[in-house]
Amino acid sequence: MSDPVYIIGIDLGTTNSVVSYTESKLEKGAEPNIRVFEVDQLVEAGTIEKREVLPSFILVPGKHDVGENSLSLPWDQNSRIAVGEFARERGAEIPQRLISSSKSWLCHTLVDRNKPILPWEGSGEIAKLSPVEASATILRHIRDAWNHTIAYTSTGYDEQLMMENQDILLTVPASFDAVARDLTVKAAAMAGLNHVTLLEEPQAAFYAWIEHSGDQWRENIGVGDLVLVCDVGGGTSDFSLIRVLEEDGELVLDRIAVGDHLLVGGDNMDLALAYSVSRQLAQKGIRLDSWQMRGLWYSCRKAKESILSDPDRSEYPVTILGRGSSLIGGTIKAELHRNQVEEVILKGFFPECESTARPLESQKVGIKELGLSYQSDPAVTHHLADFLSHQGRLPDKFKVPTAVLFNGGVMKAEPVRKQILEILSSWAEPESPSSIREIATEDFDLGVARGAAYYGLVRRGEGIRIRGGLGKSYYIGVAAAMPAVPGMPAPIKALCVAPFGMEEGTDAVLAGQEFVLVVGEPVKFDFFGSSSRQEDTIGTVIEDWEGELEELTTIETILDGEYGSAIPVTIEIKITEIGTLEFWCVSTTEGRRWKLEFNVREKESFGSS
Secondary structure: OOOOOEEEEEEEOOOEEEEEEEEOOOOOOOOOOOEEOOEEEEEEOOEEEEEOEEEOOEEOOOOOOOOOOOOOEOOEOOOOOEEOHHHHHHHOOOHHHEEOOHHHHOOOOOOOOOOOOEOOOOOOOOOOEOHHHHHHHHHHHHHHHHHHHHHEEOOEEOHHHOHHHOEEEEEEOOOOOHHHHHHHHHHHHHOOOOOEEEEEHHHHHHHHHHHHHHHHHHHHOOOOOEEEEEEEOOOOEEEEEEEEEEEOOEEEEEEEEEOOOEOOOHHHHHHHHHHHHHHHHHHOOOOOOHHHHHHHHHHHHHHHHHHHHOOOOOEEEEEEEOOOOOOHHHEEEEEEEHHHHHHHHHHHHOOOOOOOOOOOOOOOOOOOOOOOOOOOOOOHHHHHHHHHOOOOOOOOOOOOOOEEEEEOHHHHOHHHHHHHHHHHHHHOOOOOOOOOEEOOOOOOOOHHHHHHHHHHHHOOOOOOOEEOOOOOEEEEEEEOOOOOEOOEOOOEEEEEEEOOOOOOOOEEEOOOOOEEEEEOOEEEEEEEEEOOOOOOOOOOEEOOOOOOOEEEEEEEEEOOOOOOEEEEEEEEEEEOOOOEEEEEEEEOOOOOEEEEEEEOOOOEEEEEO
């Protein structure tokens, strides 16, 4: 690929997607000019307009659900689906034909994410899409809109300006496991975007703040600060911690912790509001069926976003389609009030709690519907307390941040931000400052995409980089070379293959050490981790590791080769950009290579070859 003209940041969101871009080369001393790309989309049947935000909704209409040719796009006159604003609005009326939250389905381990299952509750007559295809459909719309606006000329498309030939940074939740990251890359490739780099969303939000602050960012944070990035979006809640250090007289940003994948966010809040409205209607003798509840769910999303984004708005009308001739006009009307929205969200999702709070586990029902695996406890503050109490890279077991950077549409609501800050301050030690400050952000919706574009410049040596690296040291079990003893298996030693702080995208070789690899028959590989052994280097061998290391997973496999062969090998390690540890055994005599992969974010393996 020739040098790209643009760096493009794409926030492929659960609820909304945003695209930003900047030139890939800056004039000496020039500031980056990052702007948001306005995406062409259907806003009404047959009406195309540009919007800064592309709602992440896909409408798969039936024959009579929309008018003829009403889904035509400038680049596809025969389009039979809709992506964006019209899809969201019309889909609220025919929810069984609407695909939403496809990003959340990408990390659903109980379904085949490559099989056509969406819309999840759609009937068999609907042409369904897989979660990967749905994500690819949104990205393809973005690509086509870009090419139509930026690359199309009177003589055709200018290949140098087409999106597929640019440097693309695609954001994912920090908590996405390796499989979900890999599927995101696959979706991008299906959309024709083969040159993408993944970036964690909380880091992107922080990069956006740096870019917006310019040279002033050093005046807003200082050495010793511990910044919590609290990102609550449409489908997930993401927590990351960034520590501010000083090295050689310069401030250094070090991302030291990433939270678990939490499927709780705006979708849950919209559903809670829908139940609140339905209870009001039930008191009036109006009961809604499951079809109407789904439509009300989507209507409450629109109402919530309108109320939270407009501080002067006190209420918003909600309309539900009727299902019987007895309803006058065929619709049910209700209202959602600001105090109702804030009470449901604050008390239900951000309740006051102690620092010792943990997510509540409800008693599991023997059989339940197969859908998205939402958290059993919707209280984000419970999950936040749990996150801050498990920071192995910090000297104290529980550490309260000194500052918070908020991101995500939910955080537009000032009462929500204020509530979180007050709760965090209540967790601080008595000798600590009484309040925790908020780092002001420019935009809760557009920041991640802008930060992704800025990171593209950082990769070219322009701008301030946030250091990442592994939050644990990782080890593999190696059988000791010693005479066999009846009734006693050979002791297992632990070999450090990825030390604490090893950067993603880097690789290493265990120089001067050879091992024996058994191929052609069933074998197992044990992986361990440690948050406390931060001084171990790659190649360190621990003989007595019990009580020091955490057993993470075991890979059972048969490696290709002649049955029972023992091959002398060296070991090579790579931490990939999508968060997996690639463990390569390289034959010292034949040049053959065998690979194991271990996900360093989630305690699971996902393959060998």
